[in-house]
Amino acid sequence: MSEPLTKVDSAVQGIDIAPKDVPKETKHRRASSSANGVMNINDLEAAGTELQIAKETQGTGWKINTSPSTVEEKDILKKLLTTPPVKKIDLHFPLGLEVTARNLKGVTIKDAMDAIHKQFKKRADDELDMPFLAGFEWDKEESWTRLVVHLRKDAGHQPSSSKKKKNKGGEESEAVPGALPVGHNSPQKPPLGLYAEKLSGTAFTAPRHENKQTWLYRILPACSHPPFAAAPAPNDSFSAEPLKKLHYIPNQLRWDPFDHEADTDFISGLHLVAGAGDPTLKQGCAMYVYAAGRSMDERAAFYSADGDLLVVPQEGVLDVRTEMGCLLVRPMEMCVIPRGVRYQVRLPAGGPARGYAMELFQGRFVLPELGPIGSNGLANARDFQAPVASFDEDCGETAFDGPNEYVVTTKFNNVLYRTVQRHTPFDVVAWHGNYYPYKYDLGRFNTIGSISFDHPDPSIFTVLSAPSDHPGTSIADFVIFPPRWLVGEDTFRPPWYHRNTMSEFMGLIQGGYDAKKGGKGGFVPGGASLHNVMSGHGPDVDSYEGARNAELKPVKVGAGSCAFMFESCLMVGVTDWGLKTCQKVQEAYNEHSWGGVKVHWKKTSA
DSSP: OOEEOOOOOOOOSOOOOOOOOOOOOOTTSOOOOSOTTOBOHHHHHHHTOOOEEOGGGTTOOOBTTSOGGGOSOGGGGGSBSEESOBSEEEEEOTTSOEEEEEOTTOOBHHHHHHHHHHHHTTOOGGGOSSOEEEEEEOOTTTOTTEEEEEEESSOOOOTTTSEEEEETTEEEEESSTTOSOSSOSSOSSOGGGOEEEEEESSOTTSOTTTOOEEEEEESSOTTOSOOOEEOOOSSTTSSSSTTTSOBOOOSOEEEOOOOOOTTOOTTTTEEEEEEEEEGGGTEEEEEEEEEESSOOOTTEEEEESSOEEEEEEEESOEEEEETTEEEEEOTTEEEEEOTTOOEEEEOTTOOOEEEEEEEEOSSOOBOOOOGGGOSSOBSOGGGOEEOOOOOOOOOOSSTTOOSSOEEEEEEETTEEEEEEESSOSOOEEEEEESOOOEEEEGGGOBOOOOSSSSOOOGGGGEEEEEEOSSTTOEEEEEEEEOSEEEOOTTOOOSOOOBOOSSEEEEEEEESOBTTBOOSTTSOOTTOEEEEOTTOOBOOOHHHHHHHHTSOOSOEEEOTTOEEEEEEESSOOEEOHIIIIITOOBOTTHHHHHHTTOOOOOOOOOO
């Protein structure tokens, strides 16, 4: 997991940028000055051709009331803003302002910045609440022909000023040159007057290949705060009771899309749906949904002492600021925030945001073994991205006399505690190690399947796995069902009917799922399902009949779609909120899915 943090589009299909045939021009007609392959944005919409945004637009550190020439990485200015390149494109700000970038040879990043700068060049710094460019977003559901401009209050991480590189012990990153000590982890006087602090994710004596630790070099140590005190719970999910009063039932369950919540942030909008185990014993896992309508307070931070959190956005972009740096996480991407790492979640588009999460009380998420697949395939290690160091300076002469108050909240045995400190928790100037947050673009998953007959086990779609102490059996697997080709001969191609010793919690990020129909009462984005240990499940009647009678020619399924599964070897219990309070359980799920399953059996004579 070693690539520098960049922002990439989650494209899951190729894009043909070849220009369409055009009639020959008469000899008296002036030739077009546009370059070959540069498209009209309206033609792309008509053809259904999707856009990818240049990853270099993220983290430029550019202030919009200054010239684009002030960008330190000047080479990025010449790069095309989108693929395919377009002659012009509208740039929309969330509050309504819209500007247009034009270039017949293809709109570049500089063209976009110039269009923005023209609107803001006369504005003083104190007139801009959010003066820095955070990046662009393309939302085809909102508008195919424009990009949304996201701004932020600070410059964030900048590749030119924050450096990160891989070493044999993991990653290392410094926001200020020389902040990392050379040859030492804890010298008598760390560089730049920083404090050295070790963050251990495993026991000191864990085997070398499992040992997780990171050294942080920060302005003040994390321990310099007043004692924690019990904090009010924003909802019923945050107490020791939900995990002790789970409903263990064999019924198949499916939920309609969970509600948006306008008045919650990422933490207060977390709802525990199901789980098993005990965080005090570091055993088991928990499954959540979240709905957020606003960013966390800019002087707030959160961490969980209970486990690692894997987050799967379904709707809305998350700007996750951690002690080690920032991660911009969009739908069709995921991130993991390790146990103990302090973070803050902002909504750069202003909300709403909705998605799923799994907290792992036991062990670590790792890449699954590939076995006979070989050395590459599924999720490749090089595609996981770690943050670069980024820090704030907000403190006094000592830890307890700073000018501002920061609220740090922790989840400890599923109960919230809070302290108020007088310095920012985001003051890590440099770090090195192998215990850090990371993100992954699901569009980069290398899907593998059968090219002869039969549908393979869904384990072939595993992105990350948290092994138990029994080889081949996981406390939790994160599995996705992305667009893929099906070519099996004489094969029922969707997933087969199944009873499983594992529990399967599924969600839908976008599109439809080939084994379940959508629509009202169906399996739709933002909803979920749970098929517990040995509970029968499989295609609904319409999906089965369609696949049973389909012409078996090569076909690509799931275009524009992605379902996922949290799979666990544990028997999973459901909370009161998941079973009753949310009021999203589809009471007619069984009848809707399998009540009309037909009898095709015919007795044949001997």
